[in-house]
Amino acid sequence: MAERSEFALIRHYLxxxxxxxxxxxxxxxxxxxxxxxxxxxxxxxxxxLVDGVHFPSDxxxxxxxxxxxxxxxSDIAAMGGEPCWALLSLTLPDVDEAWVSAFADGLGALxxxxxxxxxGGDVTRGPLSIxxxxxxxxxxxxxxxxxxxxxxxxxxxxxxxxxxxxxxxWQSAVHRHQARWRGLRRAFLAPQPRVALGQALTGxxxxxxxxxxxxxxxxxxIADRSDVAIDLSTLACRPxxxxxxxxxxAPAVDAQLGGGDDxxxxxxxxxxxxxxxxxxxxxxxxxVRRIGGVGIGxxxxxxxxxxxxxATGYRHFER
Amino acid sequence: MAERSEFALIRHYLxxxxxxxxxxxxxxxxxxxxxxxxxxxxxxxxxxLVDGVHFPSDxxxxxxxxxxxxxxxSDIAAMGGEPCWALLSLTLPDVDEAWVSAFADGLGALxxxxxxxxxGGDVTRGPLSIxxxxxxxxxxxxxxxxxxxxxxxxxxxxxxxxxxxxxxxWQSAVHRHQARWRGLRRAFLAPQPRVALGQALTGxxxxxxxxxxxxxxxxxxIADRSDVAIDLSTLACRPxxxxxxxxxxAPAVDAQLGGGDDxxxxxxxxxxxxxxxxxxxxxxxxxVRRIGGVGIGxxxxxxxxxxxxxATGYRHFER
Numbered sequence: 196m197a198e199r200s201e202f203a204l205i206r207h208y209l210x211x212x213x214x215x216x217x218x219x220x221x222x223x224x225x226x227x228x229x230x231x232x233x234x235x236x237x238x239x240x241x242x243x244l245v246d247g248v249h250f251p252s253d254x255x256x257x258x259x260x261x262x263x264x265x266x267x268x269s270d271i272a273a274m275g276g277e278p279c280w281a282l283l284s285l286t287l288p289d290v291d292e293a294w295v296s297a298f299a300d301g302l303g304a305l306x307x308x309x310x311x312x313x314x315g316g317d318v319t320r321g322p323l324s325i326x327x328x329x330x331x332x333x334x335x336x337x338x339x340x341x342x343x344x345x346x347x348x349x350x351x352x353x354x355x356x357x358x359x360x361x362x363x364x365w366q367s368a369v370h371r372h373q374a375r376w377r378g379l380r381r382a383f384l385a386p387q388p389r390v391a392l393g394q395a396l397t398g399x400x401x402x403x404x405x406x407x408x409x410x411x412x413x414x415x416x417i418a419d420r421s422d423v424a425i426d427l428s429t430l431a432c433r434p435x436x437x438x439x440x441x442x443x444x445a446p447a448v449d450a451q452l453g454g455g456d457d458x459x460x461x462x463x464x465x466x467x468x469x470x471x472x473x474x475x476x477x478x479x480x481x482x483v484r485r486i487g488g489v490g491i492g493x494x495x496x497x498x499x500x501x502x503x504x505x506a507t508g509y510r511h512f513e514r
Numbered sequence: 515m516a517e518r519s520e521f522a523l524i525r526h527y528l529x530x531x532x533x534x535x536x537x538x539x540x541x542x543x544x545x546x547x548x549x550x551x552x553x554x555x556x557x558x559x560x561x562x563l564v565d566g567v568h569f570p571s572d573x574x575x576x577x578x579x580x581x582x583x584x585x586x587x588s589d590i591a592a593m594g595g596e597p598c599w600a601l602l603s604l605t606l607p608d609v610d611e612a613w614v615s616a617f618a619d620g621l622g623a624l625x626x627x628x629x630x631x632x633x634g635g636d637v638t639r640g641p642l643s644i645x646x647x648x649x650x651x652x653x654x655x656x657x658x659x660x661x662x663x664x665x666x667x668x669x670x671x672x673x674x675x676x677x678x679x680x681x682x683x684w685q686s687a688v689h690r691h692q693a694r695w696r697g698l699r700r701a702f703l704a705p706q707p708r709v710a711l712g713q714a715l716t717g718x719x720x721x722x723x724x725x726x727x728x729x730x731x732x733x734x735x736i737a738d739r740s741d742v743a744i745d746l747s748t749l750a751c752r753p754x755x756x757x758x759x760x761x762x763x764a765p766a767v768d769a770q771l772g773g774g775d776d777x778x779x780x781x782x783x784x785x786x787x788x789x790x791x792x793x794x795x796x797x798x799x800x801x802v803r804r805i806g807g808v809g810i811g812x813x814x815x816x817x818x819x820x821x822x823x824x825a826t827g828y829r830h831f832e833r
Contacts, residue, residue, distance in 0.1 A: 208617075209635055214630055222632075246640075284561065295526075322643075
């Protein structure tokens with residue numbers, strides 16, 4: 196199933212289920228939902244990783260555990276929130292104690308680093324998949340996808356595309372363990388959700404999203420939801436030198452725009468907030484750069500040219 | 515994988531992951547976790563249903579949707595809480611619009627009936643499974659599994675075993691559509707979480723659990739967690755007349771003790787609270803009856819005899 200038809204399915208059938216509650220501030224369609232409990236706004240997200248779809252089947256259990264939590268922390272980061280509690284549902288084809296132990300280590304280490312307690316869960320038999328749900332405290336003004344305005348700048352953290360490059364390093368029998376490609380390999384194995392940056396950007400950024408489908412596709416989600424056009428500059432987008440060395444110049448640009456699973460943040464902010472953005476990046480020790488601008492209209496362009504649809508629908512590890 | 519080793523796995527590896535937070539009142543091991551946000555105690559649960567394990571592969575999408583939410587509502591019911599917000603993660607092998615539409619109808623109808631808003635989720639490609647996470651408001655004293663005391667009575671709602679009997683009706687080519695077995699069939703297809711009863715029992719019951727693994731196994735969880743012995747009376751346990759008619763007397767007793775997926779509540783209360791329990795049942799329009807007692811010691815017995823282990827490990831729809 197292509198990502199696009201999945202999104203269409205969600206919107207169509209699953210976006211307005213159940214009761215209308217006044218304590219729901221933001222429902223289906225952003226990185227996380229926002230609900231209000233006793234005056235405290237809470238962020239909630241749920242993501243499932245399926246073996247062979249969201250991670251390669253031979254990925255070690257430690258990094259599967261890390262990833263299962265990281266994708267959820269990234270959702271909270273994209274809203275500017277503070278992650279607090281997680282629930283874990285693990286579906287396993289059989290009992291493999293060593294696997295579960297390593298999985299728990301990977302998930303637990305990342306949880307501890309972010310102050311998250313795993314408070315409950317479920318283990319069940321079936322084809323390998325992992326669902327993690329996370330609840331966090333929302334900031335006063337959560338970073339939504341629909342707040343970008345004409346004239347805003349578009350920013351991104353870190354080096355999108357490196358995760359996709361790192362996957363091909365990791366899959367290479369020859370280069371997998373070479374020290375030279377260690378940085379790329381880590382970008383794939385150990386994505387670091389940008390929780391501190393998201394928090395630092397609250398009150399500054401006008402919109403934000405985490406990059407799971409690819410930079411162009413996810414910036415496109417901001418454009419769609421905000422009812423604006425976004426133009427990216429390939430010059431500003433220049434991929435990391437390690438990615439250019441690994442893939443070559445042109446494929447590196449494609450990987451940067453179309454690769455997924457980076458879990459970096461793409462966000463917008465008014466031009467007047469440039470200094471505030473850079474200061475937030477410094478405080479959170481996260482590299483960021485300006486990669487484009489927001490204008491009147493709709494859709495995504497790159498240097499003024501439409502981006503081919505094929506480049507924007509990252510399909511995880513599908514064959 | 516047997517249920518027992520799953521539970522052992524959970525306990526071993528997944529029960530203390532991540533940070534120790536003081537706002538976590540109750541972690542892994544009960545029907546739901548309890549956390550405190552801004553003075554409001556919240557209940558959280560997450561359950562996954564796997565195709566062919568937790569429901570038969572040919573179950574209609576409407577009832578799969580109903581079940582996916584019902585098992586979670588039942589967790590909130592077992593804590594005496596008020597369900598509020600749900601997140602849904604749907605993993606599908608391919609795009610089947612008719613299936614998703616019917617699934618959404620079944621889940622949405624039950625959500626609306628219980629005042630629950632589905633606030634977010636995820637659709638992903640893979641072997642069919644559904645994860646639903648639910649958050650609810652906790653009562654002042656949540657109904658935990660570990661509160662049963664020597665001298666308490668053991669109670670159960672509804673008719674455990676009927677769901678298992680209903681499954682065999684539903685699987686019978688000859689009897690599936692006969693009006694005579696409609697009640698049993700409904701007990702399997704459309705389990706009704708006992709949310710109102712759970713709420714009515716807060717401040718009265720000393721412990722509670724919902725029956726997903728089977729009456730004997732789940733009562734055994736209360737005994738284990740409360741560090742007490744529980745003795746059930748087969749006379750008081752007498753299965754429903756429709757189940758006895760369908761299965762015969764002896765198999766009906768086995769189904770009642772060992773069948774699962776009833777989503778009834780098993781709970782304990784002091785002898786002095788008999789009237790209060792019956793009044794709570796009337797207020798919530800839920801049939802309940804006394805089926806045993808709590809004593810000093812450990813483990814489960816039936817009329818004073820140990821219950822064979824084989825009877826207490828319900829294995830869902832495994833072959």
